[in-house]
Amino acid sequence: xxxxGHNNTHNDSVRIPIGERRQHxxxxxxxxxxxxxxxxxxxxxxxATQVDRARVNQGAxxxxxxxxxxxxxxxxxxxxxxxxxTFLSVRGFxxxxxxxxxxxxxxxxxxxxxxxALTALLWLLLTLRHxxxxxxxSLWLSPFLxxxxxxxxxxxxxxxxxxxxxxxxxxxxxxxxxACWVTPRLPHAYQILSAATPAVQPSVAIAKYIAAMLLxxxxxxxxxxxxxxxxxxxxxxxxxxxxxxxxxxxxxxxxQVMRYLVHVAVARVAYMKLARGAEEAFRGxxxxxxxxxxxxxxxxxxxxxxxxxxxRAMGLVxxxxxxxxFSCTSCYMGVADRLVAWGNRWGLVHVxxxxxxxGRASTETWEMFVKQGMRRLIDRDLTGSFCFLCGVAGGAAxxxxxxxxxxxxxxxxxxxxTLYAFIIGYFMIRIAMAWPQACVAAYHVxxxxxxxxxxxxxxxxxxxxxxxxxxx
Numbered sequence: 001x002x003x004x005g006h007n008n009t010h011n012d013s014v015r016i017p018i019g020e021r022r023q024h025x026x027x028x029x030x031x032x033x034x035x036x037x038x039x040x041x042x043x044x045x046x047x048a049t050q051v052d053r054a055r056v057n058q059g060a061x062x063x064x065x066x067x068x069x070x071x072x073x074x075x076x077x078x079x080x081x082x083x084x085x086t087f088l089s090v091r092g093f094x095x096x097x098x099x100x101x102x103x104x105x106x107x108x109x110x111x112x113x114x115x116x117a118l119t120a121l122l123w124l125l126l127t128l129r130h131x132x133x134x135x136x137x138s139l140w141l142s143p144f145l146x147x148x149x150x151x152x153x154x155x156x157x158x159x160x161x162x163x164x165x166x167x168x169x170x171x172x173x174x175x176x177x178x179a180c181w182v183t184p185r186l187p188h189a190y191q192i193l194s195a196a197t198p199a200v201q202p203s204v205a206i207a208k209y210i211a212a213m214l215l216x217x218x219x220x221x222x223x224x225x226x227x228x229x230x231x232x233x234x235x236x237x238x239x240x241x242x243x244x245x246x247x248x249x250x251x252x253x254x255x256q257v258m259r260y261l262v263h264v265a266v267a268r269v270a271y272m273k274l275a276r277g278a279e280e281a282f283r284g285x286x287x288x289x290x291x292x293x294x295x296x297x298x299x300x301x302x303x304x305x306x307x308x309x310x311x312r313a314m315g316l317v318x319x320x321x322x323x324x325x326f327s328c329t330s331c332y333m334g335v336a337d338r339l340v341a342w343g344n345r346w347g348l349v350h351v352x353x354x355x356x357x358x359g360r361a362s363t364e365t366w367e368m369f370v371k372q373g374m375r376r377l378i379d380r381d382l383t384g385s386f387c388f389l390c391g392v393a394g395g396a397a398x399x400x401x402x403x404x405x406x407x408x409x410x411x412x413x414x415x416x417x418t419l420y421a422f423i424i425g426y427f428m429i430r431i432a433m434a435w436p437q438a439c440v441a442a443y444h445v446x447x448x449x450x451x452x453x454x455x456x457x458x459x460x461x462x463x464x465x466x467x468x469x470x471x472x
Contacts, residue, residue: 224424
């Protein structure tokens with residue numbers, strides 16, 4: 001009996017009504033099904049982090065494709081250039097005009113190209129050791145040497161020389177006026193150069209890389225001279241001006257690529273030092289992931305810079321005028337502002353430091369500048385103008401070397417030799433001056449990322465405050 005009572009008690013304690021048991025099974029099945037369904041949904045539906053990562057990967061893939069396409073186009077263009085120069089050289093030798101003297105044409109240009117490489121190294125050393133003296137020298141020497149080139153062309157006396165001399169005199173006058181106009185901004189330019197350039201200390205690796213780039217530029221320009229020499233020798237060719245234009249465009253793109261390779265490599269080291277305080281080992285920007293972005297940037301950034309510079313010049317001339325001649329100024333400035341957000345040389349810092357595509361790096365960098373209120377600071381930065389004036393001064397010096405030689409031996413070559421020597425000398429100087437320009441760009445980008453960075457001091461905040469107070 002006791003055993004039976006115990007069993008009854010146990011059965012009563014676990015007995016559940018049939019309806020409740022059915023409901024319990026249905027609820028349990030429902031909970032299990034809901035949990036499984038939710039798990040399945042979570043596996044299918046991406047999270048916010050996964051979406052962001054997918055967007056980043058998609059952007060990186062697009063940037064990688066664009067960079068590779070630009071690199072392929074650049075290498076294809078080099079192959080086409082080699083074929084064109086070979087064709088022009090052979091044709092010029094076979095159909096050479098009796099009045100053409102190869103020695104009088106080639107020797108002055110080769111000599112001026114070699115001298116421009118030496119001048120580039122001297123400009124770079126002066127800038128790294130004495131930034132203020134280098135900046136003052138560029139402001140004084142650039143218009144003076146340009147005026148000297150104009151005098152040389154005037155002495156030749158031909159119609160083409162007179163036209164080029166007029167352009168050189170106008171350029172010298174503009175540079176002189178610009179030097180007077182930017183005088184109030186010189187103290188900040190001294191300070192920013194002095195603060196940024198120590199981030200990259202000269203080393204054997206950097207010296208070898210700069211020397212290799214200058215030698216590459218010298219070898220390329222020497223080969224390029226053979227092409228323009230072939231055009232000059234074959235004066236009967238109807239397509240001579242077209243050949244010269246193609247050669248000039250190729251020289252421009254190729255020299256810009258060499259310049260930006262130096263810019264990216266140096267900016268990487270400067271950025272790591274300024275932004276993170278890390279000593280980054282120098283390595284040349286020869287990797288495919290950098291070369292594609294550099295080729296794209298070399299084709300886009302100078303054009304965007306020229307458009308924005310002309311827009312700012314138009315804005316200064318127009319002022320508040322509403323005349324018909326200036327009615328499109330605001331529209332043109334708006335287009336220039338949009339273009340600079342898509343392609344600018346400051347983005348090259350992230351190309352080297354973070355291996356980003358040129359377009360994405362440019363956009364993100366410009367957005368940081370806008371967010372930190374640095375647009376006016378960037379517009380008034382003199383580093384780009386300083387490097388440009390150094391290039392003009394170096395190009396004028398090379399033009400004087402080649403032009404004076406040509407004037408002494410064969411006056412009919414003066415105009416062409418002077419112009420070609422000027423262009424080659426300009427680009428050679430810009431290759432070397434990419435070093436200080438990259439340091440300044442890295443300084444600005446590091447501040448835009450972290451305005452509280454104690455390694456940057458108070459130089460940029462003080463300058464922003466001065467610019468804001470000048471508007472009040």
